Every structure is written in C-alpha cells, then in structure tokens.
Amino acid sequence: MTHMPEREWVPLLVPDMPSPQELLPWLERMHAVQHYSNFGPLVRELEAIFANQFGVESKQLSTVANATQGLELALQALDLPAGAHVLVPALTFVATATAVVRAGHQPVLADVDARTWMLTPDIARATCERMRIDAVLPVATFGMPHDMQAWQRFECDMGLPVIIDAAAAYGSQSLQGAEGTLVFSLHTTKSLPAGEGGLVVSTRPGLAAKVRQLSNFGINLDTTASLPVGALASLGSNAKMSEYHAAVGLISLQKWELQAQRRRVLQAEIMHEMNQASDHSLTWQAQGPGGPLMAPTLLCARLSDAKARGALEQACQQARIMTRRWYQPLLQHMDVLRQQCVCLDTPNARGLADTLLGLPFFLGMTTMQRQRILHVLQPLS
Ligand SMILES: Cc1ncc(COP(=O)(O)O)c(C=O)c1O
Numbered sequence: 001m002t003h004m005p006e007r008e009w010v011p012l013l014v015p016d017m018p019s020p021q022e023l024l025p026w027l028e029r030m031h032a033v034q035h036y037s038n039f040g041p042l043v044r045e046l047e048a049i050f051a052n053q054f055g056v057e058s059k060q061l062s063t064v065a066n067a068t069q070g071l072e073l074a075l076q077a078l079d080l081p082a083g084a085h086v087l088v089p090a091l092t093f094v095a096t097a098t099a100v101v102r103a104g105h106q107p108v109l110a111d112v113d114a115r116t117w118m119l120t121p122d123i124a125r126a127t128c129e130r131m132r133i134d135a136v137l138p139v140a141t142f143g144m145p146h147d148m149q150a151w152q153r154f155e156c157d158m159g160l161p162v163i164i165d166a167a168a169a170y171g172s173q174s175l176q177g178a179e180g181t182l183v184f185s186l187h188t189t190k191s192l193p194a195g196e197g198g199l200v201v202s203t204r205p206g207l208a209a210k211v212r213q214l215s216n217f218g219i220n221l222d223t224t225a226s227l228p229v230g231a232l233a234s235l236g237s238n239a240k241m242s243e244y245h246a247a248v249g250l251i252s253l254q255k256w257e258l259q260a261q262r263r264r265v266l267q268a269e270i271m272h273e274m275n276q277a278s279d280h281s282l283t284w285q286a287q288g289p290g291g292p293l294m295a296p297t298l299l300c301a302r303l304s305d306a307k308a309r310g311a312l313e314q315a316c317q318q319a320r321i322m323t324r325r326w327y328q329p330l331l332q333h334m335d336v337l338r339q340q341c342v343c344l345d346t347p348n349a350r351g352l353a354d355t356l357l358g359l360p361f362f363l364g365m366t367t368m369q370r371q372r373i374l375h376v377l378q379p380l381s
Contacts, residue, residue: 067185069239071099084134140169191295194249299361
C-alpha cells in the first residue's frame with residue numbers, strides 16, 4: 001500500500017521578523033552601553049525616526065509596550081470622568097473594548113460602514129444625537145486608514161476627543177496634516193514588527209507626554225514640572241518599550257518600504273486570481289476617503305451570505321488551508337464584554353460578521369499554496 005503523505009497546512013499568517021544574524025549588531029550595541037529598557041538609546045532612535053515620519057515633535061509621541069497599553073493609557077490621559085461613554089465599532093479586535101473597560105469607561109458599540117467596514121464620523125455624529133458620548137475610538141479596520149481631516153472636524157464640531165485605534169495601520173495611517181491621536185501596534189503580525197510594541201502619536205497638547213509618564217508607572221521625569229523628578233505624579237502602569245524590542249523595530253524599519261511594496265503586489269495579485277477563480281463572487285473592503293492601504297498584513301474576503309461563508313470555511317478545512325473569522329464574534333456577542341457595554345443596533349456589522357472570512361496571506365506564499373486556495377474557490381463560481 002502506498003503511503004500518501006499528509007498535505008501540509010497552508011498557514012494563515014507567517015511572521016516576517018529579522019533573523020538572529022541581523023539582530024546581533026544591534027544587541028551588541030545595546031549590551032555595550034548596558035541600557036536595556038527605560039527609554040534607552042534604541043527607543044530614542046526609533047522615536048526620533050517616527051517623529052520625523054509623522055511630522056511631529058518628539059514630545060508628541062511615545063513608544064509603548066503594545067497597542068493595547070497604548071490605547072488604555074491614551075484613554076487614561078484624556079482624564080474623562082469615570083464611566084464615560086466611549087464609542088467603538090462593534091466589529092474590531094477585543095483589545096479596543098477591553099482597553100476602554102480597563103481605563104474605567106463604558107464602550108458603546110456602534111455600527112460600521114458597509115463598504116469600508118469602519119466606524120465613520122457620520123455614524124458617530126448620528127449616535128451623538130441619540131445619546132451621551134464622551135469620546136470616540138474608531139478603528140483603522142485591517143489597516144485601512146481613516147480620513148483625519150474629517151475626524152478633526154468631528155472633534156471641533158462636537159467638542160469630543162477622538163483616538164484612532166490604528167493598530168494594524170502602520171505605514172497607511174498618518175495625520176494627513178490634521179490634528180489627531182493615533183495608536184499603532186508593532187506586534188509580530190503587523191506591518192512594522194518589533195515582536196511586541198506600540199506607538200502613540202498625538203497632537204493633543206500634553207497627551208503623548210502623559211502616556212509616556214503613565215507607561216513609566218506615573219513617575220515624573222520632567223525637570224520643569226512642579227513635582228520633583230522621581231515623585232509619583234499619577235497612577236500609571238509599566239508599559240515601556242524595551243531596548244530589545246526597539247532593536248527589532250529599527251531593523252524592520254530599514255526593510256519596511258520594500259516589504260510593504262511586496263505586500264501590496266501580492267495582495268493585488270491574489271485578489272485578482274481569487275476574483276477570477278470565484279467568478280467575482282467575493283467582495284473586498286473598500287478604500288475610504290482616508291486613502292489606500294500601504295502595507296496589507298492579512299486578507300479578508302466577504303462571501304455572499306452565511307451559507308457560502310460556511311461552505312468555504314469547510315472546504316478550506318478539508319483542503320488543509322487555515323482560515324480565521326477575523327474580529328468575530330462581534331463584541332456584543334462575547335459574554336464578558338456584553339455586560340460592560342452599551343450595545344446599539346449594528347446591522348452592517350452583523351452582516352459582516354456572518355460573511356467575512358480571513359484567508360492565508362503572507363510574503364513568500366508559494367505558487368502551489370496559491371493554487372490550492374484558488375482550487376477551493378472554484379465551486380463558488
Ligand atoms: C484593532 C486592534 N486594536 C488593538 C490591537 C492590540 O494590539 P497589540 O497586540 O499591540 O496590543 C490589535 C491587535 O491585533 C488590533 O487589531
């Protein structure tokens with residue numbers, strides 16, 4: 001009897017991290033000065049590059065240990081009254097909402113736009129007419145950038161602070177010449193991987209400096225402040241980025257442009273192939289007024305209905321192709337979150353939750369892996 005070797009799974013994502021050889025010179029640099037954390041030279045170097053890229057002063061940004069802490073501390077820095085209503089999209093990663101709860105506030109779960117899959121200023125305005133909202137936390141869904149001029153207008157008109165959860169949008173989301181606050185993730189799976197890491201960029205006076213202080217337990221390090229240096233100024237956390245992570249981030253930055261371009265090409269090719277294989281029965285996230293996605297890190301398709309999504313999921317499972325229901329279930333369908341949230345009607349988000357499916361996407365996908373995915377899509381045509 002001939003033994004058929006089991007087919008390897010096609011993975012969903014494959015990290016694109018620097019090699020140990022690339023890391024070594026940076027680790028040696030770190031070790032030579034024996035500075036491993038606490039805003040060392042590598043974190044400062046990374047922050048100087050970010051300040052230049054975002055066109056802000058160094059005091060208008062702070063690295064943090066991850067985006068979840070970045071969101072939580074940025075919310076804390078807003079000094080909202082306890083239990084404030086923070087509007088978040090129902091379709092997002094859990095960290096958007098858990099950060100709100102952990103900052104002592106209540107998430108209000110809003111609907112998203114059916115085409116861009118994002119919470120828009122129009123949706124936020126309509127919600128503000130119906131109930132009290134104290135702050136808005138839109139998400140750059142799957143890395144798609146927001147229109148920052150539109151959110152700045154919203155902030156001015158409504159007098160409410162907006163923090164963009166741009167976790168997956170490094171390289172796509174910028175300030176676009178507007179005032180605003182952005183929080184990025186530098187997790188391994190994101191477009192600028194540092195292993196773990198986050199970045200808060202904010203033109204709101206004092207916000208980034210406050211986040212930096214909160215990330216260092218709340219200890220005052222400002223010689224010009226009324227409190228002495230070393231005194232506890234507020235109830236912070238430990239959310240500093242280490243020098244190890246900054247080293248990985250700095251290496252990733254050197255390669256970012258090239259990798260982003262390769263990701264864009266791969267995404268365009270795969271979408272084209274999939275559209276043909278499925279006879280155009282898939283829909284993709286539409287670009288909004290915030291501009292294009294510069295460094296896609298995942299691929300999420302929308303099927304015609306829940307039945308078609310289930311069938312594709314099952315076919316992928318049988319063909320040993322990994323899939324993921326990204327951002328699902330919706331936040332209001334998670335028991336631990338539902339009790340903490342105000343849940344509004346979210347028909348678009350519900351429709352998306354029934355029909356979205358994450359498919360494999362990573363640099364270095366082989367022709368054979370791509371063929372296997374196209375093969376399971378053919379019955380849809
Ligand atoms: C929308 C969103 N917010 C927050 C996070 C959390 O980022 P981090 O892993 O850096 O804490 C993620 C992570 O995937 C995310 O997708």
